[in-house]
Amino acid sequence: xxxxxxxxxxxxxxxxxxxxxxxxxxxxxxxxxxxxxxxxxxxxxxxxxxxxxxxxxxxxxxxxxxxxxxxxxxxxxxxxxxxxxxxxxxxxxxxxxxxxxxxxxxxxxxxxxxxxxxxxxxxxxxxxxxxxxxxxxxxxxxxxxxxxxxxxxxxxxxxxxxxxxxxxxxxxxxxxxxxxxxxxxxxxxxxxxxxxxxxxxxxxxxxxxxxxxxxxxxxxxxxxxxxxxxxxxxxxxxxxxxxxxxxxxxxxxxxxxxxxxxxxxxxxxxxxxxxxxxxxxxxxxxxxxxxxxxxxxxxxxxxxxxxxxxxxxxxxxxxxxxxxxxxxxxxxxxxxxxxxxxxxxxxxxxx
Amino acid sequence: xxxxxxxxxxxxxxxxxxxxxxxxxxxxxxxxxxxxxxxxxxxxxxxxxxxxxxxxxxxxxxxxxxxxxxxxxxxxxxxxxxxxxxxxxxxxxxxxxxxxxxxxxxxxxxxxxxxxxxxxxxxxxxxxxxxxxxxxxxxxxxxxxxxxxxxxxxxxxxxxxxxxxxxxxxxxxxxxxxxxxxxxxxxxxxxxxxxxxxxxxxxxxxxxxxxxxxxxxxxxxxxxxxxxxxxxxxxxxxxxxxxxxxxxxxxxxxxxxxxxx
Numbered sequence: 001x002x003x004x005x006x007x008x009x010x011x012x013x014x015x016x017x018x019x020x021x022x023x024x025x026x027x028x029x030x031x032x033x034x035x036x037x038x039x040x041x042x043x044x045x046x047x048x049x050x051x052x053x054x055x056x057x058x059x060x061x062x063x064x065x066x067x068x069x070x071x072x073x074x075x076x077x078x079x080x081x082x083x084x085x086x087x088x089x090x091x092x093x094x095x096x097x098x099x100x101x102x103x104x105x106x107x108x109x110x111x112x113x114x115x116x117x118x119x120x121x122x123x124x125x126x127x128x129x130x131x132x133x134x135x136x137x138x139x140x141x142x143x144x145x146x147x148x149x150x151x152x153x154x155x156x157x158x159x160x161x162x163x164x165x166x167x168x169x170x171x172x173x174x175x176x177x178x179x180x181x182x183x184x185x186x187x188x189x190x191x192x193x194x195x196x197x198x199x200x201x202x203x204x205x206x207x208x209x210x211x212x213x214x215x216x217x218x219x220x221x222x223x224x225x226x227x228x229x230x231x232x233x234x235x236x237x238x239x240x241x242x243x244x245x246x247x248x249x250x251x252x253x254x255x256x257x258x259x260x261x262x263x264x265x266x267x268x269x270x271x272x273x274x275x276x277x278x279x280x281x282x283x284x285x286x287x288x289x290x291x292x293x294x295x296x297x298x299x300x301x302x303x304x305x306x307x308x309x310x311x312x313x314x315x316x317x318x319x320x321x322x323x324x325x326x327x328x329x330x331x332x333x334x335x336x337x338x339x340x341x342x343x344x345x346x347x348x349x350x351x
Numbered sequence: 352x353x354x355x356x357x358x359x360x361x362x363x364x365x366x367x368x369x370x371x372x373x374x375x376x377x378x379x380x381x382x383x384x385x386x387x388x389x390x391x392x393x394x395x396x397x398x399x400x401x402x403x404x405x406x407x408x409x410x411x412x413x414x415x416x417x418x419x420x421x422x423x424x425x426x427x428x429x430x431x432x433x434x435x436x437x438x439x440x441x442x443x444x445x446x447x448x449x450x451x452x453x454x455x456x457x458x459x460x461x462x463x464x465x466x467x468x469x470x471x472x473x474x475x476x477x478x479x480x481x482x483x484x485x486x487x488x489x490x491x492x493x494x495x496x497x498x499x500x501x502x503x504x505x506x507x508x509x510x511x512x513x514x515x516x517x518x519x520x521x522x523x524x525x526x527x528x529x530x531x532x533x534x535x536x537x538x539x540x541x542x543x544x545x546x547x548x549x550x551x552x553x554x555x556x557x558x559x560x561x562x563x564x565x566x567x568x569x570x571x572x573x574x575x576x577x578x579x580x581x582x583x584x585x586x587x588x589x590x591x592x593x594x595x596x597x598x599x600x601x602x603x604x605x606x607x608x609x610x611x612x
Contacts, residue, residue, distance in 0.1 A: 051412065056391075087602055094607055124470075125468045137448060140445060141584065142447075192595070197587035203478045215591040215594045
């Protein structure tokens with residue numbers, strides 16, 4: 001403690017202004033448990049302090065989701081594939097658009113294959129994927145989802161296979177293809193949106209807060225992207241524009257809903273990186289395609305298709321971003337130690 | 352007929368020796384989880400996780416400003432050994448799609464390591480942040496309630512190693528009585544801030560690991576209203592049905608409209 005003589009000023013040459021500043025800092029630290037400084041962000045407090053206001057030193061109670069990068073793309077692909085199966089059925093039997101129905105079958109089957117690959121590669125033990133089909137547990141959205149994927153994959157695969165067999169080789173499998181298509185659409189209905197239930201029925205606050213809207217949100221996002229992919233493939237059926245418009249309108253409502261909410265659990269959807277991605281995804285899947293598709297509905301054929309393709313690209317990008325945003329927000333939400341402990345206070349400078 | 356058992360962890364008796372952490376790791380062959388300084392009192396373990404099934408919390412309070420500075424008598428420093436709560440309605444068990452997570456004959460929640468495929472859905476289903484996937488191994492792990500030891504009539508390793516009987520173990524009814532008696536005893540001695548943590552009034556429906564703590568349970572990272580996420584599934588599937596309806600009828604009407612043209 002000897003040090004430089006200037007370290008221990010004697011009263012006659014003490015700079016009292018600076019001495020008082022030290023006293024001020026000490027008072028602030030005593031009063032607040034931390035000191036505000038531009039270069040210093042103290043996590044918790046200089047003296048470790050557990051309290052009803054900071055929980056257990058602000059250590060998060062919940063564990064963060066441990067899914068890897070495959071899961072947001074899985075949500076996107078599954079949503080688009082499931083919706084495509086339903087669109088295919090309707091295009092075939094109601095719209096009478098065989099070209100569209102064929103592409104829907106191929107899209108559904110391709111999506112099912114890609115979904116399975118993404119899901120399996122995310123598992124900690126991919127070789128044990130079949131353990132998913134050991135039991136059926138209706139109370140577990142993951143179990144329901146795994147079975148739905150299995151059914152959807154089988155039927156959409158069969159429908160696409162029959163389509164190719166009939167088109168290319170003239171095999172008499174049209175009836176089988178139509179039956180498979182119907183079952184594929186039936187499985188596609190839950191498959192397009194179950195991922196909303198999957199993440200909603202968890203302990204992650206930002207997810208379970210939106211359990212009522214997430215399946216609709218994800219379902220409409222999936223429909224938009226299916227419509228978008230089909231339009232980019234060159235399909236001009238006006239039903240696609242109508243559906244894209246409807247889905248984008250519902251997505252706009254969801255965005256308004258999120259922005260209007262003042263609940264602390266919703267913060268990750270509005271702040272930070274996750275908030276930015278959410279908003280970007282929301283704008284691209286909501287208002288932008290709504291405007292473009294409305295304009296397309298009243299434009300001439302050529303211009304209309306251009307506008308629709310622009311809307312399609314926006315919706316697809318928005319849909320991908322939306323899935324990444326929600327997963328990212330889930331991580332942020334799980335790290336927020338205040339929420340499960342029901343601590344409303346957020347002091348500036350605290351983690 | 353096996354007895355339903357429970358832990359009763361009495362934090363007023365805990366001396367923070369971490370014998371439970373060591374005993375658990377040794378008995379269960381759980382890997383070390385690094386030597387990291389947290390800065391949170393003497394707790395350098397962090398939290399329960401895939402390689403930490405017992406975790407001693409060091410709940411330390413600063414002395415109140417203006418009431419004697421660093422006078423040791425005014426600061427409080429209590430310890431509490433945390434563990435999987437083995438919920439009556441266990442979020443992890445309900446969420447597990449493979450059936451790897453089961454309820455044992457002793458009432459504990461057990462992850463069968465030969466079935467778990469590492470989907471990590473249990474991780475986001477646990478309201479206490481207990482179960483976790485080991486990234487190297489790929490599977491999820493947590494406290495087994497020493498199922499192997501209980502099978503042969505032994506007490507769990509942590510309870511056996513605890514030198515102060517802060518961790519008690521026995522039939523659940525007995526543990527509830529012991530906890531209640533202890534609480535009354537402490538209250539009679541003037542320790543008014545003591546309370547039992549056992550969330551029976553939430554969807555978790557009570558636990559097989561009761562805690563006696565002093566002060567607000569939140570400073571021990573014990574949530575006031577832990578919920579098993581199964582409470583959300585009904586609303587979720589209803590919304591899913593609405594979304595499916597929108598898709599089905601939306602596309603029906605859209606294609607009806609386009610077919611006319």
